[in-house]
Amino acid sequence: MESMARGGTRWKRFALVMVPSVAATAAIGVGLAQGALAASFAVSGQEFKVTAGKLVGTGFSQYGGVDMGYKDLKGDEKVAHPVAISTFKNASITKMCQSVVTDVPFVGKITLKLTAGDKGTDVKAEKLYLDVSELDANARFENIDIGVAAKDTDNPEGGPGPAGKGPAVKDTSILPNGFAQQADRAVLTDVEQKAWATTAGTFELSGLSMRLHKGDGPKVECY
Known part of the structure; x- marks a missing residue:
């Protein structure tokens, strides 16, 4: 099941998001100060929840x-949503759940799970792009660099990063010298998070x- 390139958020597209967020507050602060825009499309007016038993990404x-x-x-009317954006060349996820709630006229709240x-x-998943606002998880990183410039991220397993050459970041509005971090491998367990958007090359x-x-x-949502 292949997702389309960043072009819109659709209910029929399975939205998967897992973001290991080391120093995410600092990253978001820098992004806001620079006026960086993460997504090249307008996200919907609904956040969604995601859980996973385990995510292993390279x-x-x-x-x-x-x-x-x-x-x-x-x-x-549009608004800005600060996010921590994570990317993986490859990811393997167990026990994954995604849910979103919609208040349907004359029916009430309905949860799509x-x-x-x-x-x-x-x-x-391959070439995974994740825009997340909240995360709770246990995380382990291998060969992590925190504070690297976005244009200099270049994982041995993942290829070039936010400079725009490889699977990490397509968004040209991200400043090349902005705050970033990278790791060869990330393992997250007991993940609970909220997200605004995600895209991937393949699911x-x-x-x-x-x-x-x-x-x-x-009782009906993921958590």
Whole structure:
């Protein structure tokens, strides 16, 4: 199942996001101060939740930015969303869940919930771009560099990063000398997060399941 290049957020596209966020506050602060815009499309007016039992990724890079998106589900007013943007050349995820809640007129709140990678075969992703606002997880990084300039990220396993040559960052609005970090390998467990957007070159979703649930809250959402 291949996602399209950064061009829009669609309910039919499975949105997967896992962001190891070392010094994310500093990264976001730098991105905001520089006026960097992370996404090349307007994100929807809804955040979504994601959980995972474990994510193992190679070729990791991260920097701060801003997603421009719609303020809510009605109208054309737009707002800026500060995000921590992480990228992986390759990622393997177990027990993945994504949920989003919509208040449907005359019906009430409906939760769309997607799960995958929970039947013995991991979810696989390539060239993963993740725009996240909140994260709780346990994280382990191998050969990590914190404070590297965005243009100088160049992971041995992941290829060139935010300079725009490889799988890390396509966004030309990110300043090349901005704050960034990189690691050869990242392992996250017990992940809970909220995100505004994600794209990937390829997703392989083993055991994909989608369900609609009446209401919201931890009993029907991912957490």
